[in-house]
Amino acid sequence: MLITRHAAAEAVLADPRYVPPPVRQDADEGTLAWLRAQVSRFSTGETHAGRRRLLEERLAALDPAELRTAARAMTLERGGDWRGVPTAVLGAALGVQDTSAVAAAATGYLSGEESPEADAAVAELLEQATIPEITLLLQGHAATEALIGNALGNAFENAPARAFEHAFEHAFEHAGPGADPEALLHETLRQDPPLKATRRLDTRTGDEVTIDLVSANRDPDVFADPDRFDLSRGRTPHLTFGHGVRPCPGPAHALALAAGVLDALLDASRS
């Protein structure tokens, strides 16, 4: 079943009878498949609640304002080359100094696609961090980078974000009102979610349900003129960070990391 309406999406995400599709439990210790069987994201019931609590505790100890300042500083230090910055900043805050293995481990984390490269990356991370820290880094990595890339694409209406990745002197040059990082991020999250869909299994019937986040975020019952990219909307009830039983525990952190990168690009374009 495909869910495209906002109210129906919220109802499924809030109903504990809908669970994430199960992951395999028989993988060798230390592999990506093994990691997926240990984390909050793919577990249910009390196990999920307990694992999630540990993540929330780790996140509560981090100050989003400090993450933003650090992301800005690191982006400037790297001459505007922002790829890897959100993960490096989050890693440092969590006490994980070397985050170079995160991208490779994150590749198959959500999809479940196994590979020797992903297994090696997980093994490397396990040498310096525990499962909660690794979970936070893998969950946050691709989505936060995609948010920044999408926001830059939206700031430069007529040019692909890719063209600006290494050229921060041009960043935001033509952005106009889009130069407010927070407004740009909020509306980008609604219109252009990094994760386009999420899946659940109906435990009563065994049916798989796909929740189309792009469509739910453009439901005309909730968002006026939903296809218009409108920076004046501010915060909206979009479902990009999920909802209900297992929403993203890190929206403030994701926004702070992305805003810090944009702050740096904006500063550079003004200097």
Ligand code: HEM
């Ligand atoms: C723009 C960036 C991000 C987006 C769009 C995003 C989105 C989401 C969504 C939609 C879910 C729920 C998935 C579902 O219900 O099926 C989720 C879960 C999660 N996210 Fe994020 N996320 C982002 C960044 C982050 C960051 C930076 C962190 C860590 C600091 C993080 C940590 C997590 C964790 C640990 C879960 C699993 C929660 C659970 O098991 O209950 N996310 N995220």
